[in-house]
Amino acid sequence: MRAHDRSGRDRRASRLAVATGASLALVLTTLVAPSAASAAGYPTWAQVEAAEGNAAATQAQVDLIDASLDSLEKAASDRSDEAVLADQADAAAQSDLAAASQRADELSADAERARATAHTAEREAGQLAGSLFRTGGTQTLGTDLFTSPDPGAALYQLGSLTQLGDRWQTVLADATTASNTVSSLSEQATTAADRRDSLARDARAAADQAAAAQATADAEVASATQRSSDLYAQLAALKDSTAELEQQYRAGVAAQQAYAAQEAAAKAQAAAAARAPSRGGSSGGGGSSGGGGSSGGGATVPGTGRPGGATPPPTGAVNDPAGAKAYAATKVGSGAEYTCLVQLWNKESGWRTNATNPSGGAYGIPQALPGNKMASSGLDWQTNYRTQVDWGIGYIQGRYGTMCAAWAHSVANNWY
Template structure:
């Protein structure tokens, strides 16, 4: 299922509540960064807070300051995440418009090519009849009728046949002209549609760049909240209660939370490795159709992007999330949640962030006009950054169910000059089965 900005902040709010609880009860705290990571010019230090308790007015001022800082952190993170989600949706919409327009243009071109072939056949047939009429008219039938009256029956028959042949030729010429007009009209439509693709491609690229900037701004705001809010909550507790050893308890809670996060990451990695091992064939290759992924690149330099069998192909379908008939621009592979996602080919990360309906997404420029995209990545599961070079088979993310998704899976796309193509034949041509 998709996650909204407010939903993605809920775990953090639970973290803040836990941070306050540990100050009061010395229980577990949820904080994600060193206590003094923030700049002293922007956030109060523990010594500032302790000093403020010397007078009631200073204490109240510090309480007001800290509450304002906490509010600003929360508001900024929520606003930036909302902007990132909107930018991601705009990017997804622009990309979908380009993909659908490309398919329509390709269909128009196919129709134009077929009409051109029909027109050429009609014109060839008309030319053959013209030649036949030319040979028949080389004999002066009227002169033969006057000079050989005994053959008048045959000659009159010949006149009738010529008349019918002429009528047939007129019909074929008319059809050939009509076919030529149809071919030209379709060719013109295809040319207009192809010309429009440039603007749609540019729009998709611009929206993707805007979404990347918004994603980075959102991550910066969330990092600031993660780095500072739990500490500020603890400092507020120090100012407004008689609790003792607040700083020491906070720092202890930070260490406990770091250990918990490390254990969680280790457990996720172990689960992903187990899922990958279960899907892998005995030979360990990532190129098979049995659901394996990753491994050593084949001779073409490609690997399967994840484990799991295909659950939805490329093409138009009724979207299981929206219920609308729309283009599914890739294939879905469904290994277990948190399973590794690998770079299908070496390349440079051009996008890593909120992709709207794609959820958390990574896009790689694989060179030569080819790019690959990996969608629905779990929150916190993107392991690369924009501008980073990755190798084929390198883990770049973890499988999730963000965006327009009804369960954990990888949405995998292959693109040529920015337009989506069916990954099955594309990858098959490179020795990989998906």
């Protein structure tokens, strides 16, 4: 039980200063201007201090802080989810644009080749027509056949002109066909170019929306992280604990819930695969942690993995496979466990922070399904490879025990 004398309060004040670490300025700012927190529905330091020594009031403040943390985390997670979806829409728009551009280029090239063919046929038809005109045609030679002093020569010339006339008819037909082909291909090329231009506008809009969604998510995560620090300090003051310990406890509970949900999803997909093996089950790119992410290289990187993608990834995302691997090595060492983990996540995501599997909904380096499960390791799960690595290793340890056991399961089942 806590003492209520002045020395006890002094000790709690000292612990509070330690718990908040370098955030003393934040505490003072909050004490001076509590109205913003109150307006947002968060407890103020005045309310926290007033509750000390009163069990019911203390519990009420603890419940309010827990609810405030839930609200902050959900808001940050929702904005991150929206950023992921916006980036996937951007990727789809860029892919459609690339396909339309390729089709427009192909039709334009086909029309140009048909135009050259038509020009050649028309020129040859004109030359043949000129030759027929100069010789007077086959009817004149038919008359000459009976009056010529050399009927044999006239007959030979008549045969040649007949062949020339036949050739002219063929070339003229070819020229007509080529001209029609040019007209058709030109029309198709124009239609394809219009579609390409329309998709280009859509792609620019999608890219702008993705950038805006990412900026909103980054701002929400930053705000929630800052506000959470103060809430954990308040929680520690009420529980006679430390902010770090309270944060670790809450994160641990959330992680266990996320791991359990992930395992349930994995079992559900395995059961579905067993019931319908002819549909491929979880193999062929459908499996992942939680049974729904990428496998065998199925994940893509928005902005970089799509055809013709010139739009860079969102500014908040940090795609650094080498850095992510180095960080993972600090968690599992550099031996066999690390080797297994590298192979597993090479297969799943290529160690890319914003690797996505739109068809399954998995996201990130460990291909969590859905990606926001990783919020139990940090609100910046969408952009921070360290948060993703921490969560992924925790999931593997909780479900498989070792990295190599997870890799063996992935090899055998094409998901983990």
